[in-house]
Amino acid sequence: MNQLNREQLQLLEKAGFAFQKITQEQVLAIVRGEVPVEDLDDTSLVECLTVANLLYRGGFPLVSDYVYDFIFLAELKKRRPDHPFLQKVEPEPVALAKTVPLPVRMLSTEKAYEFKSVQRWAERIRKAADGIGVDFPSLLFRATPKLDGFAAYDDGERLYTRGDGRRGTDISRVFARGLQVAEGGKRGLGPGEIVVRRSYFQKHLARVYDNSRNFQASLIREKDLDPLAAEAIRQKGAVFFPFVLLPDWRGVWRELSENFETVIGDLWNRLDFDIDGIVLEILDERLKESMGATRHHHRWQIAYKKNTETARVKVIAVTPQTSRSGRVNPVAEVEPTRLSGALIRRVTVHHYGMVREKGVGPGSVIELSRSGEVIPKIEKVLVTAEPQLPESCPSCNSNLIWDSDYLRCIDNMNCPAQITHSIGHFFKTLGNIDGFGPASINRLYQHGVRSVYSIYTLSAGEYEKMGFGPRQSENMVAQLQRSRTEKIEDWRFLAAFGVYRMGPGNCEKLLSMFPLEKIFSLTREDVASIKGFKEKTADAVVEGMQAIFPLFTQLYELGFNLAKTPVAGYEENKFLPLQGKIIVFTGAMQQGSRQEMEKQAKLLGAKPGKSVTGKTDILVTGQRVGPAKLNKAKDAGIKIMNEQEYLEMIRNME
Ligand SMILES: NC(=O)c1ccc[n+]([C@@H]2O[C@H](COP(=O)([O-])OP(=O)(O)OC[C@H]3O[C@@H](n4cnc5c(N)ncnc54)[C@H](O)[C@@H]3O)[C@@H](O)[C@H]2O)c1
Numbered sequence: 279m280n281q282l283n284r285e286q287l288q289l290l291e292k293a294g295f296a297f298q299k300i301t302q303e304q305v306l307a308i309v310r311g312e313v314p315v316e317d318l319d320d321t322s323l324v325e326c327l328t329v330a331n332l333l334y335r336g337g338f339p340l341v342s343d344y345v346y347d348f349i350f351l352a353e354l355k356k357r358r359p360d361h362p363f364l365q366k367v368e369p370e371p372v373a374l375a376k377t378v379p380l381p382v383r384m385l386s387t388e389k390a391y392e393f394k395s396v397q398r399w400a401e402r403i404r405k406a407a408d409g410i411g412v413d414f415p416s417l418l419f420r421a422t423p424k425l426d427g428f429a430a431y432d433d434g435e436r437l438y439t440r441g442d443g444r445r446g447t448d449i450s451r452v453f454a455r456g457l458q459v460a461e462g463g464k465r466g467l468g469p470g471e472i473v474v475r476r477s478y479f480q481k482h483l484a485r486v487y488d489n490s491r492n493f494q495a496s497l498i499r500e501k502d503l504d505p506l507a508a509e510a511i512r513q514k515g516a517v518f519f520p521f522v523l524l525p526d527w528r529g530v531w532r533e534l535s536e537n538f539e540t541v542i543g544d545l546w547n548r549l550d551f552d553i554d555g556i557v558l559e560i561l562d563e564r565l566k567e568s569m570g571a572t573r574h575h576h577r578w579q580i581a582y583k584k585n586t587e588t589a590r591v592k593v594i595a596v597t598p599q600t601s602r603s604g605r606v607n608p609v610a611e612v613e614p615t616r617l618s619g620a621l622i623r624r625v626t627v628h629h630y631g632m633v634r635e636k637g638v639g640p641g642s643v644i645e646l647s648r649s650g651e652v653i654p655k656i657e658k659v660l661v662t663a664e665p666q667l668p669e670s671c672p673s674c675n676s677n678l679i680w681d682s683d684y685l686r687c688i689d690n691m692n693c694p695a696q697i698t699h700s701i702g703h704f705f706k707t708l709g710n711i712d713g714f715g716p717a718s719i720n721r722l723y724q725h726g727v728r729s730v731y732s733i734y735t736l737s738a739g740e741y742e743k744m745g746f747g748p749r750q751s752e753n754m755v756a757q758l759q760r761s762r763t764e765k766i767e768d769w770r771f772l773a774a775f776g777v778y779r780m781g782p783g784n785c786e787k788l789l790s791m792f793p794l795e796k797i798f799s800l801t802r803e804d805v806a807s808i809k810g811f812k813e814k815t816a817d818a819v820v821e822g823m824q825a826i827f828p829l830f831t832q833l834y835e836l837g838f839n840l841a842k843t844p845v846a847g848y849e850e851n852k853f854l855p856l857q858g859k860i861i862v863f864t865g866a867m868q869q870g871s872r873q874e875m876e877k878q879a880k881l882l883g884a885k886p887g888k889s890v891t892g893k894t895d896i897l898v899t900g901q902r903v904g905p906a907k908l909n910k911a912k913d914a915g916i917k918i919m920n921e922q923e924y925l926e927m928i929r930n931m932e
């Protein structure tokens with residue numbers, strides 16, 4: 279694709295769009311993945327989004343939804359979260375025509391391409407429900423197929439396009455032309471979409487149009503209907519489908535989360551219409567009202583989408599890589615291939631068991647997808663080849679053993695890969711220190727450094743002797759010093775040791791049940807009592823804790839500035855009313871300074887936070903608080919109280 283096609287150019291022209299900052303060639307180079315979106319300046323990026331959006335709305339999309347959402351939009355969100363383009367419903371090109379106010383606002387939806395994002399959305403709903411006393415476990419969710427048609431609103435008399443969400447265009451003419459409401463429905467059922475039946479499209483239109491999106495626009499055209507459109511309307515191949523008539527699934531969050539794939543899969547194939555996702559929403563009107571909407575989407579609704587783009591790639595070689603834990607992971611080097619906006623050269627294969635069984639070797643062909651948001655995944659092995667299995671560790675050359683599906687290097691005392699990756703993991707997890715990337719760690723290793731502890735004990739002079747520059751050496755020592763004196767959560771510190779299964783999340787869980795001083799005397803029963811742990815993993819965790827004990831003690835005694843995780847139900851804190859709550863104070867307070875309020879909250883067991891994050895429980899607002907901050911908190915489902923409400927609450931608690 280070197281040029282936009284005629285239809286696309288016409289669409290842009292009709293919408294009054296002119297290339298200004300960016301050229302047509304540049305847009306296409308971006309679409310082909312030759313120019314990364316990161317290289318665009320803000321104006322060009324927005325221009326690129328505008329082009330993609332206009333072409334999509336007009337029926338001739340330039341890129342897939344995934345690329346649009348996760349390459350283009352995501353970049354703008356990252357750079358300019360407040361950019362006006364993100365604050366509104368992406369406009370339809372027909373907005374140039376005369377518009378009329380819509381009877382209700384019609385918004386876009388928030389998107390999720392991973393179950394994890396759906397979980398985060400549910401978490402926000404849980405918080406909002408707690409905030410107004412709605413019982414979350416019994417809250418009903420509804421899932422419906424997301425029709426991939428042309429959005430419209432039917433008030434019984436007129437039919438409107440969605441327009442900019444507030445004002446649409448009157449397209450009642452399509453009903454006058456005989457368009458029917460789907461499923462024997464009647465007029466006036468509110469929002470819905472004009473859609474084309476899949477079977478009808480295949481039989482009558484596929485020869486002329488690439489997809490039904492190309493065809494949809496012709497149904498609402500102002501000019502005389504073309505014969506294919508007239509016929510599709512007459513034969514009910516095209517209909518207006520109000521959302522209230524959609525087949526659905528209803529149930530509580532627990533059912534939904536436990537059977538997510540099944541619920542989604544069942545709905546995905548229920549209709550004879552193209553769909554581009556499943557819409558999830560809650561049914562409680564009071565909660566919906568309290569959660570409200572941004573200018574872009576309702577907070578109580580989300581669209582789960584799938585990235586269906588796949589690519590077939592040829593494997594050039596499979597390279598073994600020893601990880602921190604001693605697992606030897608197969609990494610397939612592939613012929614560079616573009617997939618959903620990224621150039622892919624290497625793909626991690628799950629394990630050597632898969633390499634062996636599925637025949638992933640030089641010359642094999644694999645099918646990749648990017649179902650998640652970043653990492654490519656191997657869907658299938660299409661052409662097999664002789665696998666090459668390493669016999670010894672690529673790093674230390676010692677023999678490998680099979681541990682179920684994994685190959686493992688067991689010489690963890692002397693394996694350079696295991697040692698350097700563990701050191702790297704420590705600093706990366708600590709997250710408050712620069713200058714200890716792979717290159718520096720490898721140099722340290724070459725000069726005999728084997729543990730994080732010795733890194734902390736080296737002087738600037740000693741770093742210089744290893745070949746680090748004088749300024750760099752000074753800086754490394756200063757960084758190390760700072761990493762010990764700056765406050766850091768104890769769970770983060772523990773997670774840095776990289777015990778099996780003990781990532782940041784589980785460390786925080788563990789430390790909210792047992793204080794740091796107790797964790798080396800935990801029994802397997804203690805560990806198994808943590809939610810999500812089974813006996814077998816508990817054994818491994820206890821063993822892993824024993825293994826890090828010597829290093830942990832060494833480092834701990836250097837005196838890190840650890841912030842204790844409040845221990846729930848632990849004797850001394852038992853009756854604190856705000857136990858474990860993360861509270862952020864913002865704005866000018868009346869009762870005292872913000873510091874004083876924070877101190878008081880701490881005494882009641884709370885953890886004051888500096889800024890609003892997903893973990894915040896309560897935002898207490900004083901005078902002069904900007905709407906941006908409030909909206910952010912609202913978006914995250916955080917309970918918001920003004921100073922008076924807050925003071926009253928703690929008075930009642932005390
Ligand atoms: N590929 C591209 O170039 C390109 C360009 C622009 C936008 N897009 C896609 O479109 C998205 C934005 O489009 P949008 O603003 O129309 O939002 P959207 O795709 O989230 O759609 C929101 C609309 O979905 C409709 N809908 C269909 N089935 C529904 C159901 N069961 N329940 C409720 N609503 C239902 C409603 O009309 C609602 O207005 C982007 O995030 C991207 O995925 C793609």
Ligand SMILES: [Zn+2]
Pocket residue numbers: 600671672673674675676687688689693694695696
């Ligand atoms: Zn090794």
